[in-house]
Amino acid sequence: MAHAASSTNLSVENLFSFKNHVVLVTGGATGLGEMAAQGFVQNGARVFIASRKESELKSTSSRLNSLGPGKCEYIVADLKDKAGADALCAEVKKRTDRLTVLVNNSGATWGAPYDDFPESGWDKLMALNVKSIFYTTVGLDALLKKGATAANPSRVINIASMAGIQTIDVTVGSEGGLAAPGSGTFSYGPSKAACIHLSKLQASKLMKDHVTVNCICPGAFPSKMTAFGFDKAMDTLLSGQPSGRVGTPEDFAGLVLFLSSMGAAHMTGNVLEVDGGSTLSGFRGKVKRKADQKLCELLLLYYITLEIIAFRASSSITRINPSTAITMVQSSILGFPRMGRLRDLKKANEAYWGEKLSRDDLLAEGKRLRLEHWKIQKNAGVDIIPSNDFAHYDHVLDHIQMFNAAPERYTKHNLAPIDEYFAMGRGHQKGDVDVPSLEMVKWFDSNYHYVKPTLQDNQTFKLVQNPKPVAEFLEAKEAGITTRPVLLGPVSFLHLGKADRGQSVDPITLLEKLLPVYEELLTKLKEAGADTVQIDEPILVYDLPQKTRAAFKPAYEKLAALQGSKGPQLIVATYFGDIVHNLDVVDQALTGVSGLHIDLVRNPEQLNKVIEHLGPKQILSAGLVDGRNIWKTNFKRAIETAEAAIQKLGKDRVIVATSSSLLHTPHTLESEKNLDEEVRDWFAFATEKATEVAILAKAVTDGPKSVEAELEANAKSMNSRATSKRTNNPEVKKRVEAVQKADYERKSPFPTRLAAQKEHLKLPEFPTTTIGSFPQTKDIRIQRNKFTKGEITAEEYEKFIEKEIRDCIAVQEELGLDVYVHGEPERNDMVQYFGERLDGYAFTTHAWVQSYGSRCVRPPILVGDVSRPAPMTVKESKYAASVSKKPMKGMLTGPITCLRWSFPRDDVHQSVQAQQLALALRDEVVDLEKAGVNVIQVDEPALREGLPLRAGSEREKYLTWAVESFKLSTAGVEDSTQIHSHFCYSEFQDFFHAIAALDADVLSIENSKSDAKLLKVFIDEAYPRHIGPGVYDIHSPRVPSEQEIKDRIEEMLQYLKPEQLWINPDCGLKTRQWKETKAALSNMVSAAKFYREKHASK
Known part of the structure; x- marks a missing residue:
């Protein structure tokens, strides 16, 4: 066989x-x-x-x-x-x-x-x-x-x-x-x-x-x-x-x-x-x-x-234990943009507000976006992915609601939680509920706005039953993604808040009441499986009052004590500046936390000093990838900085991270199909920055050879930008060098100008006007889109815009306003519009960034020296003046705002960029005057946000070149031409001398949500020129009553002279609907007429 x-x-x-x-x-x-x-x-x-x-x-x-x-x-x-x-x-x-x-x-x-x-x-x-x-x-x-x-x-x-x-x-x-x-x-x-x-x-x-x-x-x-x-x-x-x-x-x-x-x-x-x-x-x-x-x-x-x-x-x-034997540098992101690739959240929110989307569908869209964003970061190779960085409106507002800190005027109506949340963010006027929004202010020196915690003398705090950070951590965990929850720290939450009207509480004194809520929240996060939590304390970059500085010690003694069996490890994050001046606070209060994050993009020189103050086991999260701008990271420079930290701390105690949340950057460069390939190669948006963080971590962990191809490509990009003709214009440099001292000054002092303007403009007392833009209707957007796509001719589009201008002027005539605007129907964004007409800019189609709530902006990108090849606004303003019976106001965006609301260059000092912009705008101002426009508004809403966060020589240097840039743009006109400017804030005390130095004839300010007492500085400083403080809030669809506006004017007259006061909304009306706009302006004009008659009879 x-x-x-x-x-x-x-x-x-x-x-x-x-x-x-x-x-x-x-x-x-x-x-x-x-x-x-x-x-x-x-x-x-x-x-x-x-x-x-x-x-x-x-x-x-x-x-x-x-x-x-x-x-x-x-x-x-x-x-x-x-x-x-x-x-x-x-x-x-x-x-x-x-x-x-x-x-x-x-x-x-x-x-x-x-x-x-x-x-x-x-x-x-x-x-x-x-x-x-x-x-x-x-x-x-x-x-x-x-x-x-x-x-x-x-x-x-x-x-x-x-x-x-x-x-x-x-x-x-x-x-x-x-x-x-x-x-x-x-x-x-x-x-x-x-x-x-x-x-x-x-x-x-x-x-x-x-x-x-x-x-x-x-x-x-x-x-x-x-x-x-x-x-x-x-x-x-x-x-x-x-x-x-x-x-x-x-x-x-x-x-x-x-x-x-x-x-x-x-x-x-x-x-x-x-x-x-x-x-x-x-x-x-x-x-x-x-x-x-x-x-x-x-x-x-x-x-x-x-x-x-x-x-x-x-x-x-997450290997947060500093004793770990794994010599690996981890990568981290502090936060990701919320809106989605196609502004999905904006569309969902607005559909919900318009009752076209159900509450369940709105919340489901938020969940979808969160998961999509976590997967983007995971697929990019990011080790530490944030959660609770998403917000339907604002992350600070999330904390207000989570801590049951909403003022009683919002809670008493028994609205659904999401509706109460939106009521605080944007007001609510429906049925028998009529409440304005909470105050919204700039987030440090960015163009993002947060909702200000508004606190009571008898304030209490209580954690909601299902805290958002816990719910979203579990949501990610269910999807197979472990995240690091992000919280706004207790000291920053209180410091960034204020006492409600009629209240006298100092918010920082509420810390003892607030801390148990944080302790409970951290315990719940630990129980949910969170090993590490990022606690943002960005106020550490400020010069803080002693009471606030002292608050850190009791706060973090309690929170750090939870680390281990009861609570997660804590990484305290700072950004937008250095913390060297507060290192004694770090020594006294933060030695017990597991780690500290610092911004090494804005202030790389703080590295060595901060390292000296770290505890023997503390981790340093090094912010090396810019969370505020769109330029590719210089890998060579970033690796050198990371290696300097590693040399002193070891790989296991260094995390490579973004400098701040990527909230301030667009979603992804992949959507930009029309960008010139040369400049496209210089950019990295949020998605690309996630990859950059991962590459840097790998480079310093495994050595440069492990990412050799990526480093070579990055070096080529750096060289391409440095040597490109798109970057340098010799003619612009010559003009900047030719500027004389006299070019910064008006021909005559204000009293002489005022007399000439009264004679020429013949305006009544309490003159009324608007800030510039009127509602941008769906039809306007459709026609602009058709023109952009070439579906209608330039002539057809021009006729459409002229009709919109006529209609806008007709509304103003009907309302009885005193100084008209043409409504800006041809403009997409107050900076983008000008950037598209200036040399030295690049433009995107989908690079949207959240400004507040559902409001997104698409900042142009300054890629090179700036000049004006042709007039930008003269045609529309001249046409508007020709069909108007009243003075027509020309509308321009100032040099500082054009700079701050663009993505600026990082290879040239911002003062140089501002001066180039000022010269381009000066040409436009002079051309408007020649065209018969004798009221010209040069908006500078971003002037304050550019202010260095700390007082001192850097702040004074900034104010000097910022004021000079504004004056250079406006000083070329005759005395009879009235120069206006608009500011999106009301707190001038810390730099009032610079506001006065602008020498604008009329200032309009966003003061409707602020205490009128803030206007006292204008009397204290004997400010001689005219002011329009803003009598109602345009950020909410709510229509103020005539009596509310009268009350507001009455408050203002306690601090301003009647002859100084202009009556206007607090900002442009672009985002509002026509119905609410007409109703609000009608009440405003009626209130102005009331006071005009009242003072005329005296």
Whole structure:
């Protein structure tokens, strides 16, 4: 009788054929996983690689596909919990109906001192190294069983480690171990031992279903992650290897292929050691006895990294413990834009306000956007992803509602929570509910506006039942994404607030009442699974009153005490300036928190001083990627800064981050299809900045060669911008140099100008006007869009605009206003419109940035020297004046606002850019006067936001060049021409001398939501010129009554002379509807006439 093999094909081609295999390798983008994937691809299999970082997945899959003949696809996955495993399994099922091999390769390690080993170091390693293997295998059970037979079973290969077999001491000492001096990987070996045991249990259960399960325990293999150990300790390493070498890709991939072949079809439940015999020979003990201690430590550090090759690509575990042995710099983002790629949130909010979208659908859209934004950051490779950075209106307003701190005038109506929230943000006038919005002010020196906490003398705070930060953290967790919740810190929350009208409370005195709410919130976040929380205390960049400075100590003694078993670790974040002047506050109050974030874009020079004040275990989050501008990061410079920090702190105590939230940047550059390719290459929006952060972290972790292509591309971009003709215009520079001192001054002082203007304009007392824009209707936007797309001719569009101007003037005539405006129907945005008509700018189509609520702006980008090639507004203003019976006001945006509300250059000082803009606007002002327009408003709503946040020489320097730029733009006219300016704020006390120095004939200010007492400064300083403080709030659709406006005027007359006072809204009317606009202006004009008659009779 012939033996069994006589009729069997035992050829290598048959025993080791992989062409029909469908394989999934987790952690397959780098290291051992990549070796296994390559082995399958080069032998004809279809392979899926899964990992966390899309950039690495793309690179690896592209490389493997170039090798062929098999195919490699990638799946972005994070296997730190069951949700992540389930998500991976769901995606695999979408792409294939069978799986022949599953390689469970994802894993992590953790090092810390024996007596201070964190609980999270156990929980997270057991979750990733054991639990994820179980749930991934269970989730793919049906695919593994399909088509499997006794002769040709499916295979599960679990990757453990030799550490799961060894039982030696894992701390460095006389016996040696696996971690840095004084530390050990106490949870790593047990987790790998559990992996081995799990593999045997799986083998026992699955063999009857024709699925084999085997386990591989690797020793020393080369990879990017192990380059450090191999470079520093190779000789010592080899001396303990009986084979005389370390492992190779052939060793590992060959074993994986064998276990997947017909040759291993009858093997299951086996544990295969592949370490060249080093463990058997007692290698580690020999090294510790014989090697130099320093060399030993390097070698042991190597051992930590070699067994987590797939870690960076497969896990987003937050390693906040400063004792960790993983020498990896993490990447972090402080916040992401909220609006969505196509201003989705704006559209949803406005549809809800217009009763075209249900409440449930609005909230669902918010959830969709949050998930989309988390995935963008995850796919970019960001390690620490924020949550609770999303807000339907404003993040400070979120905290007001979360703390039950809404004034009683909002809570008494029993509105739905989202409606009460919007009522505080934008007012509510429906049915019997009529409440104005809370005050909204600029967020530090940005163009974002926040809702000001408005507090009572008897203020109480209480955490809502389902706090938003907890709900959104769990929302992300359910999607398989671990986030770091973001909170506004208690001291900043109170400092940025104010006492309500009629109240006298100093907000900072409420700290004792507020802290228990923060403690409760942090406890709930910890219970939800949050390991770390980012607490923003941006006021640390201010010069703070002593009472506020003193508040940090009791606040953070309490909050830091929660860290560990009761609360998450805390990273206190500062931005928009340096904190050197408040380092004593850091010393006294913040030494107990886990880390500190600083803005090294705005103030890189603070790095060394801050480091000197960090505690011995504190982490530094280094803000290296600009969260406020759109220029690509200079990688060379950023890496140098990061390495300077690493040199002093070590990689495990440095996080590479954005300087601030990316809220202030557009969503993604990918939407900009029409940008000139030359300048496009210079930009990075929020999505691209997420990738930049990840690249920088990798560069300083693995070395520049690990991102060599990215660094080369970045250097080319930097050079292209520096040498481009788009950047420099010699003629502009010559004109700037030719400016004389006299060019900054009007021909005559104000009294002489006032007499000439009275004679020429003949305006009544309490003159009425508007700030400039009138409602931009849907029809206007449609026609502008058609013109932009070339669907209507220039002549057709011009006729349409002229009709809109006539209609606007007719409304003003009907209302009885005294100084008209043409309504600006031709203008998209008050800065963009001018930028499009000036040389030196670049423009986008989708680069929207939130200003407040649903209001978005699309800032133009200053890319080079600025000049005016032709008149910009003269045509429309001249036409408007020709059909008007009253004085017509020409409307321009001032040089500082054009600068501040653009994305400015970062290669030229802003004073130079402002002067160039001023000269261009000066030409326009002179041309308007020549065209018969004798009232010209040059708006400077951004003047104050450009003010350096701290008093001192820098602030005075700014005010000097800012005032000079305004005067340069307006001083070329005759005395009879009245120059107006408008400001979006009312607090002038700290720089009133600069306001006076502008020498504008009329100032209009956004004061309707502020205390009229703030106007007292105009009397105190004997301000001689005219003022329009703003008698009602245009940011709300609510219509003020005539009596409300009269009351407001009466308040103003306590601080201003009647002959000084102009009556106007507090801002432009562009965002309002015509119905509410007419009603409000009618009440305003009636109130002005009342006071005109009242004072005439005296």
